[in-house]
Amino acid sequence: MRALQILALLASMAWLFACGKQQNSQTSGTNVQQQTNQQQASQQVSDPKLERGKAVYDETGCATCHIIAGIGGRTGPSLDGIGKKYDAEKLKEILLNPKTLNPNTVMPPFEGSEEDLDALVAYLLSLK
Numbered sequence: 432m433r434a435l436q437i438l439a440l441l442a443s444m445a446w447l448f449a450c451g452k453q454q455n456s457q458t459s460g461t462n463v464q465q466q467t468n469q470q471q472a473s474q475q476v477s478d479p480k481l482e483r484g485k486a487v488y489d490e491t492g493c494a495t496c497h498i499i500a501g502i503g504g505r506t507g508p509s510l511d512g513i514g515k516k517y518d519a520e521k522l523k524e525i526l527l528n529p530k531t532l533n534p535n536t537v538m539p540p541f542e543g544s545e546e547d548l549d550a551l552v553a554y555l556l557s558l559k
């Protein structure tokens with residue numbers, strides 16, 4: 432009887448130990464994963480607004496005419512360094528009314544929401 436009790440106790444201890452260990456390795460695994468994700472994110476675009484802006488840029492098809500970091504079309508000028516050339520005000524003006532640059536421009540005015548325009552401008556300003 433006694434021996435059985437001890438066995439049961441040992442078994443449950445072993446079980447608890449195994450569980451605890453597994454949980455530990457799982458949590459430390461997630462931490463490592465989170466860290467790498469964060470590192471990757473900060474290497475690319477860290478701010479959610481900038482990420483939204485980049486998405487707006489892609490969704491609106493700006494890249495059919497503009498090049499950023501070697502990717503895109505050549506109808507319009509490269510947007511590399513555009514954040515040094517204009518401030519937020521001027522960029523908004525250009526996006527909403529591209530004719531301010533050139534009355535015969537082929538660039539279409541931006542027609543998305545105010546929020547998307549804001550994010551897009553933030554993204555363009557980050558291109559230094």
Ligand code: HEC
Binds near residue numbers: 495533537
């Ligand atoms: C159909 C082609 C086309 C599309 C699409 C287009 N653009 Fe343009 N963009 C141009 C051209 C061409 C110019 C240069 C102005 C001119 O001479 O017409 C220009 C100028 C600009 C400029 C000023 C660049 C400078 O150095 O002065 C910015 C900023 C810009 N575009 C951003 C955008 C963004 C952001 C989008 C997407 C929302 C976009 N463009 C979509 C053709 C395009």
